[in-house]
Amino acid sequence: MNNDIINQVDTPVVSQGVKNKVLKNTYMLLAMTLLFSGAVAAVSTSMNLPHPGLLITLVVFFGLLFAISKFQNSAMGIVLVFALTGFMGLTLGPILNAYLSLPGGSSIVMNAMGVTGAIFLGLSAYVLTTKKDFSFMGGFLTVGIIVGFLAGLGAIFFEMPALSLAVSAMFVLLMSGLILYETSNIINGGETNYIMATTTLFVSIFNLFTSLLHLLGFASQE
Template identity: 65%
Template sequence: MNDRYTSLRAGSLRSRSATTVIDASAHRVLRNTYMLLSLTLAFSAVTAGASAALGLPRPGMLLTLAGYFGLLFLVNKFRDRGLGVAFVFALTGFMGYTLGPIISHYLHMPNGAQIVMTAMGGTAAIFLGLSAYALVSKRDFTFMGGFLFVGVLVAFLAGIAAILFQIPALSLAVSAIFVLLMSGMILFETSNIVRGGETNYVMATVSLYVTIFNLFTSLLHLLGFASND
């Protein structure tokens, strides 16, 4: 009986250790993801700044959706090839272009620069804080995947409805919900990489980039609304 107990306890400890130690492959995916993410964020910031400085018009909802999903399809298709990285830069550059007119709009508001900088600082603080928590605690947040997928889908459709029917209150509620959902996505994606659920750094980068993009624009909307009041 004692031998059996000792064996079960040792197995439990090994199992627990396996869930808290990042193996070499997961560490490599995590490192490559953060490296590519930092480069794409910088590239996106450049395209957003150029778009705002040149006063380029907003591409519109249909063109934005077509460009986003079209480039996302290409990224996924070539995810295991070098061309996939090129399409990641194309996607993030395009999203940066769509972000330029939005930033320009807020910069023309009273205290616009403060709103943009606060949104940027809030986005960075949330991302770094939640990523660090997921990495240090090594808790399993992958169980949130199904809930987050449904939540994002519902919020996305509600956001489109708010634009089409011009319902400011619904748009504001969607932004608040997106802040919570994107915070959950950061925990989920980081945990998924650490636990070996996501083994492709290209797709991991796109997921985290889209999360950061939506978090930033949602904070912009909320802070802009608060400033108008």
Template identity: 65%
Template sequence: MRFNTVTARSEAGILASNKVLKNTYLLLSMTLLFSAGTAALAMVFNLPYPGPIITLVGYFGLLFLTTRFSNSALGLVFVFALTGFMGLTLGPILDMYLHAFSNGQQLVMTALGGTGLIFLGLSAYALTTRKDFSFMAGFLMTGVLVAFFAGLAAMLFSIPALSLGVSAMFIMLMAGMILYQTSEIIHGGETNYILATVSLYVSIYNLFLSLLQLLGVFSGED
């Protein structure tokens, strides 16, 4: 009787994790498409980059609201507001690469393809092996904070070498975040698909921008 109860609980946990995973990937796909749409609109209307201060305030403000209302329908509204806003900030950056480099379109597509391959590869690995990557939490949080402040320093003091180092760090950190978040969903550590979606979206966004910056430096043609 006890064995049957444990088995039933285990099966219920697996079903719940699968539901969160399915909802996360569905919402992630929708937010990525929405973000791409707002980025395209920003490029069509030639909207200027809002600047780092507005970008950070908008990002953290909408992230707070998304987290605050993640257990209600308003959470869906704010997650689209967040990803749409990030798309608007991405549009001018893409426009700059397309006009600053003669092979700008190739750089953007290569970064996009690389981001997709990394995300799909790491997600497939986590899903197939079902390894628990929860041990990476502390390292990833510390690494993201260090990289974030290093990025601010590189921007404020105009240090190109540090900026490249930060991009390389973010690629590694975001790859780790994808493994960690997918593992959390699989093993029941993350049960809110809205929060899981935001985490994966931010990882993909930063991964794409970091790849694009490195490609621009090493493969860009004036």
């Protein structure tokens, strides 16, 4: 069984039916998790809940990512995906409140949401239409995300607004690339687990949205 999975990932022999099923299940689960996370974020915003803090956020986030990877082939994996996306929605509430308190804050949030949706739909449609293989981007994206993550931590700890803005701009590009990469993986048979595909796409959309919030929020104060 394990050899069959390895062969599916390493060779282009995954049937079109399997690819279509993974794509369908991924988008169905992604839609449900986006709605769930959005609902949790709305509750968190309305209740003005405090942010859990950087350390707790990182521990829970990476802990749940590890757990999802471990249980990706079971029903528990779906439960853990909802736990992760719900937690991310919870942490988004305080961030939204911070931007809503700015002059024109509602416009900033709506514009960020609209641009995020347009980027995701546009990139997804491009890959689904052209069926281009973006697997070559894997190594670049991995290195870029690690560098961006470390730079983001540096910007927080050393209070460097300019670096923080640069990281946000960097993550807009990286998350756009990750959407291309993961969608390409699904339609070309490189990703056959819809739970992992959903997790990757959700994290991409979340980081894309928060990065755009930061950039648009800064631009509105100029």
